[in-house]
Amino acid sequence: MPTCTQQQWDLLAPVWHNFEQAGTNADHLCRFAAELQSPAVVLGSGLGPLTKAIQECGIMSVIGADWSPEMARFARIRRGVSTVVASAELLPFADGSLQSVVCATGVINPQDSTGTAALINEVCRVATPGSSVVMTFFVPSIEMLCVYSALGLMTHGRQHSGRIVEL
Numbered sequence: 152m153p154t155c156t157q158q159q160w161d162l163l164a165p166v167w168h169n170f171e172q173a174g175t176n177a178d179h180l181c182r183f184a185a186e187l188q189s190p191a192v193v194l195g196s197g198l199g200p201l202t203k204a205i206q207e208c209g210i211m212s213v214i215g216a217d218w219s220p221e222m223a224r225f226a227r228i229r230r231g232v233s234t235v236v237a238s239a240e241l242l243p244f245a246d247g248s249l250q251s252v253v254c255a256t257g258v259i260n261p262q263d264s265t266g267t268a269a270l271i272n273e274v275c276r277v278a279t280p281g282s283s284v285v286m287t288f289f290v291p292s293i294e295m296l297c298v299y300s301a302l303g304l305m306t307h308g309r310q311h312s313g314r315i316v317e318l
């Protein structure tokens with residue numbers, strides 16, 4: 152999945168319901184349901200499918216964190232979940248205050264090692280030694296890589312994040 156900036160995710164928010172099942176979805180998350188405890192957070196919560204799925208697993212104290220105000224707003228409207236506008240690298244939670252942290256697809260950018268390190272440090276800060284942490288990554292198929300390349304979103308396996316809003 153091409154990486155977008157905060158502003159680009161804001162622009163995508165009104166149409167994102169067409170794509171929200173593309174990465175880690177509720178069915179995938181169900182495999183980890185037994186590991187999750189309250190309080191929980193979903194990083195990069197988008198329109199809230201994972202936040203809602205965790206709630207439906209019986210974990211009532213769950214909040215979605217997304218750096219896009221529009222994504223956070225639509226998640227509240229569409230799914231009635233609690234959200235906070237925040238970057239995954241700078242979370243508004245106290246040290247060791249969360250029992251479960253789920254990082255949605257599209258938040259970790261493997262091509263940005265500095266950002267990834269900052270995110271992992273932040274997850275370690277808000278989690279406790281006994282917390283469950285679920286990190287998800289988008290691994291495109293060969294077919295998707297071909298499509299991305301044909302659309303000019305990638306060259307030689309590298310993404311061009313600036314192109315996404317031009318589509």
Ligand SMILES: C[S@@+](CC[C@H](N)C(=O)[O-])C[C@H]1O[C@@H](n2cnc3c(N)ncnc32)[C@H](O)[C@@H]1O
Binds near residue numbers: 170176199257
């Ligand atoms: C693919 S979507 C979320 C996946 C979810 N299944 C969905 O489609 O609603 C990725 C979300 O992560 C958010 N995001 C990406 N990087 C982020 C970061 N560093 N901090 C907070 N949110 C981030 C984006 O704004 C976007 O809403």
